[in-house]
Amino acid sequence: MASVGDFTVLSSSIPATKVELSVSCRNLLDRDTFSKSDPICVLYTQAIGNKEWREFGRTEVIDNTLNPDFVRKFIMDYFFEERENLRFDFYDVDSKSPNLSKHDFLGQMFCTLGEIVGSQGSRLEKSIVLFWFFSTENCMLSVIFLYYPFQDSVLMQFCANKLDKKDFFGKSDPFLVFHRSNEDGSFTICHKTEVVKNTLNPVWQAFKISVRALCNGDFDRTIKVEVYDWDRDGSHDFIGEFTTSYRELSRGQSQFNVYEVINPKKKGKKKKYVNSGTVSKYILCYWIFNVNLILASTGNPSQPTSLHYMNPYQLNAYGMALRAVGEIIQDYDSDKMFPALGFGARLPPDGRVSHEFALNGNPQNPYCHGIDGVMEAYYRSLKSVQLYGPTNFAPVINHVARYAASVKDGSQYFVLLIITDGVISDMAQTKESIVNASKLPMSIIIVGVGPAEFDAMEELDGDVVRISSRGRFAERDIVQFVPFRDYIDRSGNHVLSMARLAKDVLAEIPEQFLSYMRVRGIKPSPAPPPYTPPIHVLQTQI
Numbered sequence: 039m040a041s042v043g044d045f046t047v048l049s050s051s052i053p054a055t056k057v058e059l060s061v062s063c064r065n066l067l068d069r070d071t072f073s074k075s076d077p078i079c080v081l082y083t084q085a086i087g088n089k090e091w092r093e094f095g096r097t098e099v100i101d102n103t104l105n106p107d108f109v110r111k112f113i114m115d116y117f118f119e120e121r122e123n124l125r126f127d128f129y130d131v132d133s134k135s136p137n138l139s140k141h142d143f144l145g146q147m148f149c150t151l152g153e154i155v156g157s158q159g160s161r162l163e164k165s166i167v168l169f170w171f172f173s174t175e176n177c178m179l180s181v182i183f184l185y186y187p188f189q190d191s192v193l194m195q196f197c198a199n200k201l202d203k204k205d206f207f208g209k210s211d212p213f214l215v216f217h218r219s220n221e222d223g224s225f226t227i228c229h230k231t232e233v234v235k236n237t238l239n240p241v242w243q244a245f246k247i248s249v250r251a252l253c254n255g256d257f258d259r260t261i262k263v264e265v266y267d268w269d270r271d272g273s274h275d276f277i278g279e280f281t282t283s284y285r286e287l288s289r290g291q292s293q294f295n296v297y298e299v300i301n302p303k304k305k306g307k308k309k310k311y312v313n314s315g316t317v318s319k320y321i322l323c324y325w326i327f328n329v330n331l332i333l334a335s336t337g338n339p340s341q342p343t344s345l346h347y348m349n350p351y352q353l354n355a356y357g358m359a360l361r362a363v364g365e366i367i368q369d370y371d372s373d374k375m376f377p378a379l380g381f382g383a384r385l386p387p388d389g390r391v392s393h394e395f396a397l398n399g400n401p402q403n404p405y406c407h408g409i410d411g412v413m414e415a416y417y418r419s420l421k422s423v424q425l426y427g428p429t430n431f432a433p434v435i436n437h438v439a440r441y442a443a444s445v446k447d448g449s450q451y452f453v454l455l456i457i458t459d460g461v462i463s464d465m466a467q468t469k470e471s472i473v474n475a476s477k478l479p480m481s482i483i484i485v486g487v488g489p490a491e492f493d494a495m496e497e498l499d500g501d502v503v504r505i506s507s508r509g510r511f512a513e514r515d516i517v518q519f520v521p522f523r524d525y526i527d528r529s530g531n532h533v534l535s536m537a538r539l540a541k542d543v544l545a546e547i548p549e550q551f552l553s554y555m556r557v558r559g560i561k562p563s564p565a566p567p568p569y570t571p572p573i574h575v576l577q578t579q580i
């Protein structure tokens with residue numbers, strides 16, 4: 039089994055986020071006769087549009103254990119809009135040879151970097167697969183992946199409780215001073231908070247600080263925090279201090295971690311001295327969001343020239359667009375259940391025209407499992423419905439908006455994917471629906487397929503002129519439009535075409551998501567407790 043731990047998303051203003059992956063295993067196969075295995079983990083990555091696996095890095099070798107917790111980490115670039123395939127191979131090292139064929143293979147695990155980031159609690163658990171003749175019936179395996187932030191900056195907030203009273207006619211005017219430890223054991227000041235007047239229970243404002251300034255990129259480097267009582271003449275009174283590290287700040291067991299403020303002089307003089315108060319930290323950077331994906335399509339599949347034509351040898355244009363975007367976005371949906379809708383069709387048995395029908399034929403439960411389930415429902419629907427105009431976008435946008443309107447606490451964010459041939463019959467109603475939806479936790483992706491002109495879609499995108507309806511402007515930009523034809527690879531490499539499409543069409547989602555949270559003042563969810571590996575045997579069927 040594999041598990042991924044704490045992760046942080048602070049900003050989407052940079053093209054890539056640095057992430058650190060930490061690998062642990064449980065119940066590995068024992069390939070040594072007189073001792074236990076000496077495991078190593080080797081990470082491979084796969085380039086876009088290329089089936090070749092390239093070695094990214096290796097952990098250290100840990101001797102004589104079936105439950106390794108590797109110290110060496112993998113630091114990678116993470117792009118939300120790209121599918122980054124990963125493969126983790128495990129070996130029992132038998133010699134000093136760097137040639138892996140000289141060592142015993144223990145198994146491997148496949149996943150995407152998006153799966154790790156999008157998994158609940160930022161912790162991914164998966165079974166290791168063995169490709170050996172050796173029976174795996176009694177082989178119990180567990181792999182834990184921990185994901186950490188490596189951002190340019192981190193957003194933090196601190197508060198204190200029951201600090202020492204230092205002022206004769208008042209309480210205290212406390213502030214914090216942060217120091218980064220140096221290689222020679224000295225400390226360098228890196229941040230100072232504002233002063234909060236006349237209180238023993240201050241709450242300081244949130245602040246953003248460079249990770250390099252805080253710990254020089256070393257997550258385990260000591261950070262010393264001093265607490266002072268401000269005095270006008272500059273002779274600030276020392277209240278106490280505590281130490282921590284960036285790794286500890288990032289991996290707190292709960293939303294608030296409490297540090298005892300200690301005054302060494304008072305502690306040395308008073309036998310009953312406990313502390314000079316406590317300081318609690320709250321890192322404002324843990325986002326957990328649920329992406330709901332809804333898909334829609336239009337067109338006529340009756341002839342081979344149709345964009346919906348079911349070619350037995352390759353995906354049609356709609357299928358490629360569905361898979362390109364869906365395979366990436368599904369990594370961020372917790373249950374992988376997607377309501378899939380079609381619009382613009384005559385439905386059996388009476389031939390009524392619908393602009394909001396379930397692709398799987400079940401209006402009470404339009405959910406499909408994963409992108410494969412969506413693809414299956416799409417192709418099945420082509421055989422049972424007669425695609426028919428006019429094409430109205432507003433009903434399906436309003437459908438998603440009704441769900442989004444019921445969840446405004448930041449716990450879920452909705453993504454609507456519309457795939458269209460460019461024809462739209464209800465432009466005024468669609469613009470009004472988008473303006474209304476701009477206040478909700480949702481984004482709209484429109485992919486245009488075929489040779490049609492997409493002037494109407496460009497207008498809905500709103501990159502040049504913010505979309506408006508009846509004198510009201512959209513609160514924020516929530517629409518991203520791209521024409522699929524601009525991403526078709528000339529060599530006929532459909533995998534590369536799909537990767538290019540997904541990269542551009544998803545590029546604006548992180549900022550749209552964060553903009554909604556910022557406007558609403560929604561604070562990030564707390565980090566989950568750190569994972570504690572089970573010591574019992576896991577009954578895993580491989």
